[in-house]
Amino acid sequence: MMEHEFNTMDDFDLEGKTVLLRVDVNSPVDPLTGDLLDDTRMQLHSITIKELHQRGAKVVVLAHQSRPGKSDFTTLKEHAISLSNIVGCEVQYVDSIFTKQAQDIISNMVNGEVVLLENLRFFSEEMPKLTVEEQKNSILVQSLAPLADYYVNDAFATAHRSQTSLIGFAEVLPSMAGRVMQQELSSLYGILDNAQQPRVYVLGGIKADDSIEVMANALKTDRADCILTTGLVANIFLVASGVDLKEYNYNFIVERGYESYIDVAKELLKDYSDKIILPVDLGILENESRVDYAVDEVPNLPIYDIGLKTIELYKEKIYSAKTLFANGPAGVFEMKEFSKGTQDLVNALSLSEGFSIIGGGHLAAAASNMNLDGEITHISSGGGASINLISGKELPAVKALVDSAKRYK
Known part of the structure; x- marks a missing residue:
């Protein structure tokens, strides 16, 4: 069996079978x-x-839907209504997960019927970091698995998380990838398994921890020949390299909870300075307009984009690449004056002759807004999952599907 082999919906006769289908409609x-x-x-x-x-x-x-403590942590009632309209059949909302009422509804379903159970994160077993054995023996899995014949995981966007509904059911039921999961994995593995050099990563955005973790893994596993840093990621690495970005921008790094990543960046620069490319200039918000400064001349004002010289430097690297992966916008692209870095880099990705992958999220939205999504080789539906996979990390939910395929050939 190949390393990435998993079952799909083509491998089973599902007529009349009860299928637990995990999706991500957050x-x-x-x-x-x-x-x-x-x-x-x-x-x-x-x-x-x-x-x-x-x-x-x-x-x-x-x-x-969302997570405890967030303002959008709510029921799935509206999701059921929306899904009914989109799918073209009734998707019945069940306001519980494994109560007797929910189990009776499942037991009495007829062929072709679709029900949506309540928000899984209302149940405490879903989110804690449990062992596979604990997930397998959880109340959630032990209550619903006996009612089902198969488990389908279509939630690629959460495949990098080890949560009970993503792992536990695959341990006890014949399991397969849904069409979204299948398409994502086939595309990403297909590109990765045939990645040609130079392999260039464009890593930025406000979620610096994700991008820095990807960078570290890609460099340590020799999957990257060049890393172009943008956004908050670039600011962290500039500080780590000794550049004084002034109090305002340093405090922003601290406020976002990323001060400890400055030391991480220092270690990466020490080992891979030849592969990590930093901006030479930056776009600053000054008197309500954009002014570009060299990195060593930045005033005590907000950094909102990479600079014009940096954009040209990065475009050259992108055009020369054979394999490209990009995650996170280059700056505050929602503001017209500071959208140039993001837009120019996305445009360069679309014009590149290499294989190009965008890891979902805001960068995917930018490509769509520019009508360039059709020019990118693959735009992932799952940012965190795609960047983890690309960097060589194992995705727990995918491992669960691969393991299941070994048990149910």
Whole structure:
């Protein structure tokens, strides 16, 4: 069996079978009305739901919305309404997860019926870091698995997380990838397994920990020939290299909780300074407009973009690459004057003759807004999952599917 081999929906006859389907329909919610503000993820997973419905499976959809303590941590009632409209059949909302009512509904389902159980994160077993054995023996898995014939994981966007609904069911049921998961893994593994040099990573955005972890893993496993830093990632590395970005920008790094990453960046620069490329200039918000400064001349004002000279330098690196991976915008691209770094780099990715991958999130949105998403080889639906996979890290949910395929050939 190949290293990445897993079962798909093509490997089983699902007619009349009860299928537990894990999706990721986590969506922005209007805090005042509770209305869903975007249905992109539901559109994405509707392909898998619709196919299972048409093939006569009894479809039990498992999903989450946000996390405890967040303003958008809410029920999945609105999600069921939205999914019903998108899929073209009723998706019945069940306001519990494994109560007797929920179990009775599942037991009495007819072929082609679709139900959506309540937000999985309402249950305390879903999010803690449990061992695989603990996940397998959890109340969630032990309550629902006996009612099902198969488990389908379509939630690629959460595949980098080891959570009970993502791992536990694959331990006790014949399991397979849904269409979103299958397409993501086939595309990403296909590119990675045939990655040609130079391999250039463009890493930025406000979630610096994700990008720095990817960078470290990619460099240590010799998967990257060049790292172009942008956004907050670049600022952290500039500080680590000894550049004084002044109090305002240093405090921003601290406020975001990334001060400890300065030491991480120092270690990476010590070992891989020839591969990590830093900006030579930066776009600064000064008197409500953009002014570019060399990195060693930055005033005590907000950094909102990489500079014009840096953009040209990075474009040359992108054009020469054979394999490209990009994650995170270069700056505050929502502001027109500071969108140039993000837009120019996305445009360069689209024009490059190499294989190009964008790891979802804001950069994917920027590509879509520029009508360039069709020019990128692959835009992932899962930022965290894709960047972990690209950097060589094992995805727990994918490992669970691969292990299941070995048990159920």
